[in-house]
Amino acid sequence: MTPASIAINRFGYGHSASGPVPNDPKRWLLRQRDAFDPAPPVIAGRMDTRAKTGEMIELVRNLRQDTRALAAMEGAEAPAMAGPMGDAMTADNPRAAALAGLPPEYREKLIDARRVLVDDIAARVNLAVTSKTPLAERLVHFWANHFSVSVGKLGTQFEVGPHEFTAIRPHVFGRFGDMLKAAVLHPAMLIYLDQFQSIGPNAPFTQRRARRGGDAPQRPRGLNENLAREVLELHTLGVDGGYSQTDVTELARALTGWTVPGIGRAGRFAETQDSGAAFVALVHEPGARQVLGRSYSAGEARQALAILDDLAAHPATARHVATKFARHFAGDTPPPALVARLEADFLKTGGDLASLTATLIDAPEAWTAQPVKFRTPFEWLVATLRLTGVKELPTQRIVGALAQLGQAPWRAPSPAGYDDLAASWAGPDALIRRVEFAERVSRAVPADNVVALAEAAFPGALTEPTLTQLKRAESGSQALALLLVSPEMMRR
Amino acid sequence: MTTALDRRSLLAGSLVLGAGGLALPRIAFAQGAGSRNLLFVLLRGAADGMAMLAPVGDPGLEALRGAALADYDNAPRLGSFFAVHPALAEIGKAAAAGEALFVHAAATAYRERSHFDGQNLIETGGTAPYATKDGWLNRLAALVSAGAPAPLRALAIAQAVPLALQGAAPVSNYAPSALPNASEDLIARVSQLYAGDRELGALWSRALETQTMAADDGLRNLNDARAAGELTASLMRGEGGARIGMIELGGWDTHANQRGAFARSARQLDALLAAYKAGMGAGWADTMVVVATEFGRTARLNGTGGTDHGTAGAALVMGGSVKGGRVIADWPGLATSQLYEGRDLAPTIALESVLAGAVAEHLRLDPKLAMARLFPGRSGAPLSGLIRS
Numbered sequence: 001m002t003p004a005s006i007a008i009n010r011f012g013y014g015h016s017a018s019g020p021v022p023n024d025p026k027r028w029l030l031r032q033r034d035a036f037d038p039a040p041p042v043i044a045g046r047m048d049t050r051a052k053t054g055e056m057i058e059l060v061r062n063l064r065q066d067t068r069a070l071a072a073m074e075g076a077e078a079p080a081m082a083g084p085m086g087d088a089m090t091a092d093n094p095r096a097a098a099l100a101g102l103p104p105e106y107r108e109k110l111i112d113a114r115r116v117l118v119d120d121i122a123a124r125v126n127l128a129v130t131s132k133t134p135l136a137e138r139l140v141h142f143w144a145n146h147f148s149v150s151v152g153k154l155g156t157q158f159e160v161g162p163h164e165f166t167a168i169r170p171h172v173f174g175r176f177g178d179m180l181k182a183a184v185l186h187p188a189m190l191i192y193l194d195q196f197q198s199i200g201p202n203a204p205f206t207q208r209r210a211r212r213g214g215d216a217p218q219r220p221r222g223l224n225e226n227l228a229r230e231v232l233e234l235h236t237l238g239v240d241g242g243y244s245q246t247d248v249t250e251l252a253r254a255l256t257g258w259t260v261p262g263i264g265r266a267g268r269f270a271e272t273q274d275s276g277a278a279f280v281a282l283v284h285e286p287g288a289r290q291v292l293g294r295s296y297s298a299g300e301a302r303q304a305l306a307i308l309d310d311l312a313a314h315p316a317t318a319r320h321v322a323t324k325f326a327r328h329f330a331g332d333t334p335p336p337a338l339v340a341r342l343e344a345d346f347l348k349t350g351g352d353l354a355s356l357t358a359t360l361i362d363a364p365e366a367w368t369a370q371p372v373k374f375r376t377p378f379e380w381l382v383a384t385l386r387l388t389g390v391k392e393l394p395t396q397r398i399v400g401a402l403a404q405l406g407q408a409p410w411r412a413p414s415p416a417g418y419d420d421l422a423a424s425w426a427g428p429d430a431l432i433r434r435v436e437f438a439e440r441v442s443r444a445v446p447a448d449n450v451v452a453l454a455e456a457a458f459p460g461a462l463t464e465p466t467l468t469q470l471k472r473a474e475s476g477s478q479a480l481a482l483l484l485v486s487p488e489m490m491r492r
Numbered sequence: 493m494t495t496a497l498d499r500r501s502l503l504a505g506s507l508v509l510g511a512g513g514l515a516l517p518r519i520a521f522a523q524g525a526g527s528r529n530l531l532f533v534l535l536r537g538a539a540d541g542m543a544m545l546a547p548v549g550d551p552g553l554e555a556l557r558g559a560a561l562a563d564y565d566n567a568p569r570l571g572s573f574f575a576v577h578p579a580l581a582e583i584g585k586a587a588a589a590g591e592a593l594f595v596h597a598a599a600t601a602y603r604e605r606s607h608f609d610g611q612n613l614i615e616t617g618g619t620a621p622y623a624t625k626d627g628w629l630n631r632l633a634a635l636v637s638a639g640a641p642a643p644l645r646a647l648a649i650a651q652a653v654p655l656a657l658q659g660a661a662p663v664s665n666y667a668p669s670a671l672p673n674a675s676e677d678l679i680a681r682v683s684q685l686y687a688g689d690r691e692l693g694a695l696w697s698r699a700l701e702t703q704t705m706a707a708d709d710g711l712r713n714l715n716d717a718r719a720a721g722e723l724t725a726s727l728m729r730g731e732g733g734a735r736i737g738m739i740e741l742g743g744w745d746t747h748a749n750q751r752g753a754f755a756r757s758a759r760q761l762d763a764l765l766a767a768y769k770a771g772m773g774a775g776w777a778d779t780m781v782v783v784a785t786e787f788g789r790t791a792r793l794n795g796t797g798g799t800d801h802g803t804a805g806a807a808l809v810m811g812g813s814v815k816g817g818r819v820i821a822d823w824p825g826l827a828t829s830q831l832y833e834g835r836d837l838a839p840t841i842a843l844e845s846v847l848a849g850a851v852a853e854h855l856r857l858d859p860k861l862a863m864a865r866l867f868p869g870r871s872g873a874p875l876s877g878l879i880r881s
Contacts, residue, residue, distance in 0.1 A: 194747045197796050222795015226747045229605070229801070239606050239621070245833075403713075404671050406651040413536065413742055416608045426691065427653040428699030429665045436671040439678050469685045474677070481678055487689045 014383030054262020120161025200285025257284030541805030552826030626659030725771025
């Protein structure tokens, strides 16, 4: 690959017919920081769906007695089969059947939730397809995957889009600590990792309930450690970051009280937070905390914020983040020297992500001529739409295509997000699907001078065998299909 | 207190006795080792072994699980001690027919509580997360293929090859797609396009093989567990079928409101295996299914009616020649002092020994060699006596 081809493909989302070929690749990448729009109109104009989240959760709670309706409702959204790339996004029969069995009021709510989700997915894709700052879009999607949230739990459909748009996107050139607090304490994450219903065992709410003789057995409430564990393991220190089960429990206690607005009996005591979450002091576990040997005095909502600040600045976090960042851009087995430089930069700047990105762009290890990554299905679809000039596909078709290719946004099978390794994506089935999709797209768009398009897409980097096959194709559209599945297009 | 060995023999013995009368006489093997099938089912998300196979005979269970125990009132029993979750009805029937056995209180060498590390270990077969790059099923494919005229066919029924099947031995994967098939001319040209690319060329030729077998499955995805089971059988039966298969099921990470969530996932597993068994037809006699998960869950229900990441869990071995109808367990007990770290079911059997023992006996491999190749660095011996001789 040439530097221009690397800038376009390894750092970006591939060539766009409306985009220039950068003659100073590094400068072109660095300037994207200033040109990037963190709140483009499609996001800014998005309807506020926050109130709907609380309504949905309350609805589900009211269904607790009606277990069959509840099962139908949850079955309508939760994927039954989930491998590393569960393909549950298609409007398939089990989902339709589950929907049909519901009372109209609930059915409408689910249909509304799905429409919001589909629109948000389309907004994400269209932003990337039309972007003049594709590196910035790649960064948004990288960090969104680092702080992965996934639909499945009812209510999350309204929140996963806003999570990326408001908790990730504004911070990709900002500070890691700010992104951490925004992403972890966003309603999407609080629902996804069960935090919203976690209650301190010694919180005033718990004490009061105990005096009254306890809650109904169907509504067990107490401490839930799920979010605390994933914050330490996935978002900050990493699994070998040196934390203990006690640290997990202490962080879980500090996080009690952070919940979603508009739910529960305690909800009317909620204080709204910057992240869009609510803090309910009544369910917060009182007292001081100890995490990683540091003491945190009692401080209600501020207690968790103080711990997250320290976790963001921890050396283990620097190493963890640097490794993932390097892996995403410089290869599945990232060069140790690059990891070390990124780690040092993160520590020196206190997690300045603009500086981290500039250090990456400046690193020779990120500019090796051999392709270093197999494109994920999402990357390949965006690159395909950019190259072919397909814009504003119907939203349902975008979602369908992503499901068929194997990587729907905000539906990673675990809180670790989607894998960032070739072995997880480069499978026989994935190739078949890309070929099928490529043929379909290539028949729907003009394909006049595919060889010239190929040369623009991979400036100075088109291989002889690919060129030969493109020239031999029986038609322009067949040549385009071949270009879309060429080795150059599959890797970056 | 009896010794560990005595307790194990006691449990196993009493249960075998109960099922012995149901075992049908076996037709002698007409085929060689080369025609045996193995399906590995990975339950991602840490399936709760104590919900799958509830130790209802343990006096400590009531205090830990409370109201959830009502689910087992009319559930099938395995001996007097264990009850199979009612959503696993078909598996329960297979156990009663002597074709399925459970192993309980089993865990891999992993003692932390991260899904991702836990899944990494149960898929790679390594002793430290991320230290081993290939998967144990891939190494198994290589081991069985050694000395054979052609490598056996190994297949993941999934949109991506799971880590357990990744490695040097050739594997394929397949999942039904809603996309229209590509034209034959384009397919031929893609073959030429990839001719000089080792990685893409190899992937492409395996894709075409499986594509031919699955020609008209009529499915659009894997969401329907019963259809997924039928599809898996159709890709594994007969001469050209894959000898080693793998499929994954999610939905087991039941941190909250576990009763409904677990039952939903369990019904999927039950439907999948019932359809697979039926689909294998006469081949079922030579088929083994092994079901495992990365680790178990906490013994006690948490504050939100769910369970958190734990340690030991249950595994299932099912098949036409499995010596089933029993539970293999060295039951550790459920008193707080008996729980691992005061919270999890304590592991008393190495899951690696179960996996290695099961596949070695089924595929007629030297058990010691299988253990050393698939799960290197373990001191435990592979489990034996899982199939009828």
